[in-house]
Amino acid sequence: MNITKEACLTALSQVIDPDFKKDLVTLNMIENIEIEGNAISFTVVLTTPACPLKEHLESECRRVLKEAFGEAITIHIEMSSRVTTQRADLNFLPGVKNIIAVASGKGGVGKSTVSVNLALALAKKGAKVGLMDADIYGPSIPIMFGLEGKRPRVEEVEGAHKIIPIEKYGVKLVSIGFLVAGPQAVVWRGPMVSSAIRQFVTDVIWGELDYLLIDLPPGTGDIHLSIVSMAKPTGAIVVTTPQDVALADARKAIDMFRNPSINVPVLGVAENMSYFTPDDAPEKKYHIFGQGGGSEIAAEFDTNFLGQLPIHPAIRQGGDDGEPFLLSRGTHYADAFEEVADNVARQVAISNAPVETISV
Ligand SMILES: Nc1ncnc2c1ncn2[C@@H]1O[C@H](COP(=O)(O)OP(=O)(O)O)[C@@H](O)[C@H]1O
Ligand SMILES: [Mg+2]
Structure with a gap:
């Protein structure tokens, strides 16, 4: 199968975040996909650096990509995070x-x-x-x-x-x-x-x-x-x-x-x-x-x-x-x-x- 960004996103959309019960693509957690020959690299943006599901999500991403493109590909995943917030009233304690x-x-x-x-x-x-x-x-x-x-x-x-x-x-x-x-x-x-x-x-x-x-x-x-x-x-x-x-x-x-x-x-x-x-x-x-x-x-x-x-x-x-x-x-x-x-x-x-x- 041809490795394209779209094909990667399709594969990664099979990875479900167990907390949010949605896939990582829908949750906008996949960023910076780069493809060079057989090498795929991208960033998974978690909602906290203290995410207990970090290892699980990383290995799931690897699994679905290998399933889609075969064992010969190389995968580089950067696990990063952007802590979410719901604070709208920033009149006090902004930031x-x-x-x-x-x-x-x-x-x-x-x-x-x-x-x-x-x-x-x-x-x-x-x-x-x-x-x-x-x-x-x-x-x-x-x-x-x-x-x-x-x-x-x-x-x-x-x-x-x-x-x-x-x-x-x-x-x-x-x-x-x-x-x-x-x-x-x-x-x-x-x-x-x-x-x-x-x-x-x-x-x-x-x-x-x-x-x-x-x-x-x-x-x-x-x-x-x-x-x-x-x-x-x-x-x-x-x-x-x-x-x-x-x-x-x-x-x-x-x-x-x-x-x-x-x-x-x-x-x-x-x-x-x-x-x-x-x-x-x-x-x-x-x-x-x-x-x-x-x-x-x-x-x-x-x-x-x-x-x-x-x-x-x-x-x-x-x-x-x-x-x-x-x-x-x-x-x-x-x-x-x-x-x-x-x-x-x-x-x-x-x-x-x-x-x-x-x-x-
Ligand atoms: N898990 C723990 N193991 C051993 N000592 C503890 C533990 N949790 C608290 N302490 C000790 O118990 C005392 C009371 O704890 P502290 O955190 O000051 O309680 P609080 O803030 O609820 O009043 C402190 O001396 C603290 O060091
Ligand atoms: Mg106290």
């Missing part, structure tokens, strides 16, 4: 494609640990990532990034003061903890909090970001509603631990986002401290806080289960030392965090897709 709120019904479930390591995992895949620590009750991002006592730069832009995020480990950061000295944070009262949060949401120069994660305070009170209604997140992740008492609170968090006046899509539930695997017995899993709670609650609310994150001393240590463990690769717990990050990016891409794209 930020997706805002993801990380919430939990109660404190201590690992919301900040999950936010930090998800941010790092997404950045490691090549996404442009920002992290906003909006936990007025206990901002912990400065410690977790080894930035205690640091202050972000403030610049005057067109007569207004703007905060410049601090960049570390490839992630841009702003924390409410940068603005106040430690214990003061807990005695903040309504109007102060509101104005600090407003400044946070509107007066930070993030530049171009694919994902901005917001580490919310634990709970579901008025302050959450005001942060969420100011920031208008693209979606929310709810972090829980597996046991019943934590789940009751996670339900409240999901209800808050689904409240018609808030109406933020819940991207899914991440279960933290799901199990412990000792380093010297990698085949074992101890379910210290019970089992299955996170996936049960995801099913109950008809949302996605984003994955299980193990409990491990190195995770705690990394947080305390200001060197998130994800920076050192190749551990079973690092893999688990990366998998959850992939799932988050995937759910963002799905929720950004036009409705006609995801209907079968």
